[in-house]
Amino acid sequence: MSVCVRVAAWAAWDGHADVLAVGGMVPPARPALPSLLRRRVSAIGRKALEAAWTVLPTDGEPRLILASRHGEYVRTFDLLNALAESGEVSPAEFSLAVHHALAGLLSIATGNRQGHSAVAAGPDSFGYGLLEAAGFVAEQAAPALLLYFDEPLPSLYTALDDDDVPAPVALAVLLVPPESPVARVVHMDLHPGTGTAGQCLARSFLSVLEQDIDVAVQGGRHAWRWSHAA
Numbered sequence: 001m002s003v004c005v006r007v008a009a010w011a012a013w014d015g016h017a018d019v020l021a022v023g024g025m026v027p028p029a030r031p032a033l034p035s036l037l038r039r040r041v042s043a044i045g046r047k048a049l050e051a052a053w054t055v056l057p058t059d060g061e062p063r064l065i066l067a068s069r070h071g072e073y074v075r076t077f078d079l080l081n082a083l084a085e086s087g088e089v090s091p092a093e094f095s096l097a098v099h100h101a102l103a104g105l106l107s108i109a110t111g112n113r114q115g116h117s118a119v120a121a122g123p124d125s126f127g128y129g130l131l132e133a134a135g136f137v138a139e140q141a142a143p144a145l146l147l148y149f150d151e152p153l154p155s156l157y158t159a160l161d162d163d164d165v166p167a168p169v170a171l172a173v174l175l176v177p178p179e180s181p182v183a184r185v186v187h188m189d190l191h192p193g194t195g196t197a198g199q200c201l202a203r204s205f206l207s208v209l210e211q212d213i214d215v216a217v218q219g220g221r222h223a224w225r226w227s228h229a230a
Contacts, residue, residue, distance in 0.1 A: 002187060004188075004229070005130065005187070006137070006176050007024060008182055009023065010024055010206070011050075014168065020050060020054060024182075026055060030056065033046075043168075045149070047168070052172040053106075054172065055173070062142070063136050065118075065119065067126055069121075075093060103147065117136075123220035126200075143176045145173070148172075150169055150200075187228075190223065191223050192221070193220065193221050201224060204226070214226065
C-alpha cells in the first residue's frame with residue numbers, strides 16, 4: 001500500500017529535551033495552553049497537548065486522531081493500584097483514564113466539533129494513526145491533526161514492554177488536503193512485516209521531516225517506508 005501524506009506543520013518532544021522542536025508552516029501562536037487543562041493530565045499528557053496546541057490552525061477545525069500504545073499509562077497504573085488496595089478509584093481520575101482522553105480534552109478546549117479517533121496498535125500505533133489521518137484527509141478533503149505519544153511502561157511490566165520506545169515521546173503532525181500549502185510531501189509505503197519491531201516509528205517519521213531523508217523501519221506487523229516526494 002502506498003499513501004501520499006501532505007504535512008503542513010509539526011511539533012515534537014522527547015524525553016531528552018526541555019522544549020518542543022517545531023517545523024513547517026506553524027500557525028500563529030495561540031494563547032497559552034489553559035492551566036486547568038495542564039493540571040488534569042500527566043507529564044507525558046502535558047507534552048502531547050503542548051505539541052498539538054502548537055500546530056492547531058487558528059482557522060478551521062481539523063479532525064483529531066490520537067495514537068498511542070498505552071495512553072497515559074501512569075494514570076492507569078495508579079488506578080489499578082488504588083483498586084487493588086482499597087477497591088475504590090477516583091471518579092475524576094477514572095474519567096480521564098480512557099484511551100482518547102487527551103483528544104476529548106483538546107476538543108473541549110478548542111471547541112472542535114469535528115470528532116476524533118483513537119488508535120492503539122502496539123509498535124505500529126504511529127503508523128496506523130498516520131494512515132488513519134491520511135485516509136480522512138483524502139476522503140473528506142479536510143485537515144487532520146495526528147497526535148502521538150508514548151512512554152516506557154513501569155518497571156513491573158518491563159518484560160511486556162516494546163524496545164522501540166526507550167524514552168517518552170510526543171509528536172503532533174498537521175495533515176492537509178492537496179489545495180493547501182504544505183511544508184513536506186511524504187510517500188508512505190507499508191508491507192507485511194518480516195521481523196521484530198525496531199526504531200520508534202514516530203521518531204523515524206520525525207527524522208524524515210527534519211532531515212530530508214528517506215527511512216525504512218520495521219514495526220510490529222508491517223514494514224514502513226517514508227520517502228520525500230520528487
